[in-house]
Amino acid sequence: MAQRIAVLVEHLEGQPTDVTFELLGLARRIANTNGAPVEALLFGQGVRHLAETIPADRVVLVEDPRLRYLTPEATAVTLAALLRADPPRLALIPNTSLGMDVAAWVAAALDWPLIAYCEGLEARDGQLVATAQLFGGKILADVRIDDRPTVISALAGAFAADAMQPEPPGTIERRDPPSELAALHTRSVVLERPEAADVDITRAEKIVAVGRGIESKDNLELAEQLAQALGAVLAASRPLVDAGWLPRSRQVGKSGLKVKPKLYFALGISGAPEHLEGMKDAELIIAVNKDPKAPIFSVADYGVVADLFEVAEALLERLEG
Amino acid sequence: MTIVVVMEQVPDVVEELAIAPSGTDLDRDAVSYVVNEYDDHALEEALLLAEATGDEVVAVGIDTTGELDQALYTALAKGARRAIKLTGDFEGTWLSTRAAARLLVPVIQELEPRLVLTGVQAPDDLDGQLAPTLAALLGWPHASVVIGSQLVDGAVQVRKELWGGMTMTLELELPAVLGVQAARQAPRYVPISRVRQVMREASIETRDVETPGDLAPAIMRLRFPEEAGQAEILTGSASEIADRIIELLRARGLL
Numbered sequence: 001m002a003q004r005i006a007v008l009v010e011h012l013e014g015q016p017t018d019v020t021f022e023l024l025g026l027a028r029r030i031a032n033t034n035g036a037p038v039e040a041l042l043f044g045q046g047v048r049h050l051a052e053t054i055p056a057d058r059v060v061l062v063e064d065p066r067l068r069y070l071t072p073e074a075t076a077v078t079l080a081a082l083l084r085a086d087p088p089r090l091a092l093i094p095n096t097s098l099g100m101d102v103a104a105w106v107a108a109a110l111d112w113p114l115i116a117y118c119e120g121l122e123a124r125d126g127q128l129v130a131t132a133q134l135f136g137g138k139i140l141a142d143v144r145i146d147d148r149p150t151v152i153s154a155l156a157g158a159f160a161a162d163a164m165q166p167e168p169p170g171t172i173e174r175r176d177p178p179s180e181l182a183a184l185h186t187r188s189v190v191l192e193r194p195e196a197a198d199v200d201i202t203r204a205e206k207i208v209a210v211g212r213g214i215e216s217k218d219n220l221e222l223a224e225q226l227a228q229a230l231g232a233v234l235a236a237s238r239p240l241v242d243a244g245w246l247p248r249s250r251q252v253g254k255s256g257l258k259v260k261p262k263l264y265f266a267l268g269i270s271g272a273p274e275h276l277e278g279m280k281d282a283e284l285i286i287a288v289n290k291d292p293k294a295p296i297f298s299v300a301d302y303g304v305v306a307d308l309f310e311v312a313e314a315l316l317e318r319l320e321g
Numbered sequence: 322m323t324i325v326v327v328m329e330q331v332p333d334v335v336e337e338l339a340i341a342p343s344g345t346d347l348d349r350d351a352v353s354y355v356v357n358e359y360d361d362h363a364l365e366e367a368l369l370l371a372e373a374t375g376d377e378v379v380a381v382g383i384d385t386t387g388e389l390d391q392a393l394y395t396a397l398a399k400g401a402r403r404a405i406k407l408t409g410d411f412e413g414t415w416l417s418t419r420a421a422a423r424l425l426v427p428v429i430q431e432l433e434p435r436l437v438l439t440g441v442q443a444p445d446d447l448d449g450q451l452a453p454t455l456a457a458l459l460g461w462p463h464a465s466v467v468i469g470s471q472l473v474d475g476a477v478q479v480r481k482e483l484w485g486g487m488t489m490t491l492e493l494e495l496p497a498v499l500g501v502q503a504a505r506q507a508p509r510y511v512p513i514s515r516v517r518q519v520m521r522e523a524s525i526e527t528r529d530v531e532t533p534g535d536l537a538p539a540i541m542r543l544r545f546p547e548e549a550g551q552a553e554i555l556t557g558s559a560s561e562i563a564d565r566i567i568e569l570l571r572a573r574g575l576l
């Protein structure tokens with residue numbers, strides 16, 4: 001087994017995603033401790049030009065029409081074939097929608113250990129230790145990485161990107177598509193973009209965001225009034241959107257939108273990692289939650305441990321009165 | 322034909338969690354268990370599929386809590402035709418995903434389903450999600466983060482959510498495994514009286530299974546997220562808090 005750190009390059013519509021650069025940054029920091037090379041694994045069709053934009057010592061490129069979209073099966077079999085042929089020390093995969101299809105599949109297929117929801121990774125006394133976020137972000141688990149090659153599925157937004165291109169620029173190595181691609185069970189693939197939204201929450205300066213603590217659709221009116229009084233737009237956590245109370249365009253988080261407003265006022269949102277991913281970079285975060293242990297308080301600047309209805313009503317009274 | 326739904330009970334993360342003295346598990350005595358919310362969505366999606374095709378839904382679970390019956394009876398009350406519970410030496414332990422998958426694979430193979438659905442993730446799946454793990458061990462195609470599905474001529478068409486409202490629609494040959502994020506409609510409600518009736522009329526099939534070798538994930542230590550960087554907590558009456566918030570916003574030119 002090599003000491004090399006491999007990173008799966010996630011890309012969509014001709015662009016590597018932000019998390020790809022975050023994982024490359026992480027790989028570089030780990031590699032610096034032992035001089036190991038960072039290897040980026042780039043799969044796709046017509047993506048050769050992306051290879052030059054990727055800060056890695058080596059970019060392994062596999063191009064094939066069946067990899068035009070990073071579908072679960074095609075990506076997983078290609079990744080497993082490469083890793084099996086030449087196991088790295090670590091394989092870093094983003095814990096995104098695309099990465100979630102792949103990381104556990106590859107680890108199980110190779111019978112390698114996997115640490116999911118990774119938000120920290122460091123060498124301590126020559127030992128690699130990963131930190132994973134569990135139980136809705138309420139508990140962290142430190143896990144020692146043993147000597148086997150290990151798959152890490154890492155949270156988006158948890159690691160700093162490393163903008164530095166290695167000097168001289170890395171090499172690009174083209175590999176043949178693995179034979180497994182000839183026997184795929186995935187037939188057709190279509191990407192769909194969301195319909196145009198009434199409000200673009202990614203451009204809003206102020207956001208009032210509500211979560212399951214709001215309890216009912218009727219209570220949204222109070223939140224909407226508060227948003228108006230503050231000159232903010234209303235956004236929500238995922239369960240409210242799943243329930244059909246607000247359109248998908250108002251959802252903040254991993255599968256929703258990433259926002260960076262001047263004010264993010266969160267009411268009755270627990271702060272699951274998937275939600276935090278979309279809003280933790282807001283300039284000012286104020287959170288109201290009746291649970292003092294709610295993880296939202298770990299990213300908030302100001303917290304209120306109270307009933308959201310009481311706080312919202314008191315605020316409205318002042319703003320409108 | 323058969324659609325299998327794998328259901329798991331997990332600690333309710335809305336409740337306060339405590340860490341056991343060993344430092345490597347939750348204090349299980351202080352935990353209250355609920356059905357993994359995404360498994361509930363998987364069940365709903367399976368029932369919707371079965372209603373359209375006449376398939377039979379079989380709910381399968383590993384009883385790590387001693388309380389799985391409730392979840393399985395509820396599944397039967399909602400429309401599952403059979404419920405199978407795997408029991409063994411693992412009650413009260415933190416079963417890794419890999420170990421759970423190894424226990425489930427023989428049962429799934431015996432049932433010969435055309436689809437296996439389970440929740441996209443669980444609050445404790447430290448070594449990865451169950452759906453892709455099962456898919457790898459079974460050698461079947463799969464997709465995660467599924468928000469809708471439809472059986473079409475030898476395949477299942479699934480909508481997989483990416484981000485920002487973007488979706489990918491895939492057609493997977495059967496049999497296939499789906500990790501469900503959200504069913505097409507909110508999980509149905511079933512009155513407790515109906516569950517009680519099912520408890521009298523139907524039964525759960527129990528299989529005693531061999532304890533897998535590698536039970537728990539290799540945890541050094543569990544801890545709570547650090548206090549540092551935590552919010553400054555505003556205290557007082559609701560109106561005092563409202564005053565403070567308005568003051569804060571004014572000071573930053575946000576009002």
Ligand SMILES: Cc1cc2nc3c(=O)[nH]c(=O)nc-3n(C[C@H](O)[C@H](O)[C@H](O)COP(=O)(O)OP(=O)(O)OC[C@H]3O[C@@H](n4cnc5c(N)ncnc54)[C@H](O)[C@@H]3O)c2cc1C
Binds near residue numbers: 288
């Ligand atoms: C692949 C994937 C993608 C996901 N993407 C997203 C995403 O984009 N966005 C997202 O938000 N989630 C996403 N999730 C879901 C996420 O894991 C959480 O389930 C979700 O964020 C929880 O929403 P919530 O905080 O509103 O609800 P809960 O976690 O149920 O929290 C409700 C909170 O309200 C508090 N509360 C209740 N009543 C009151 C009251 N009267 N006053 C004050 N506080 C009260 C409670 O203490 C609790 O903390 C995703 C999950 C997966 C698996």
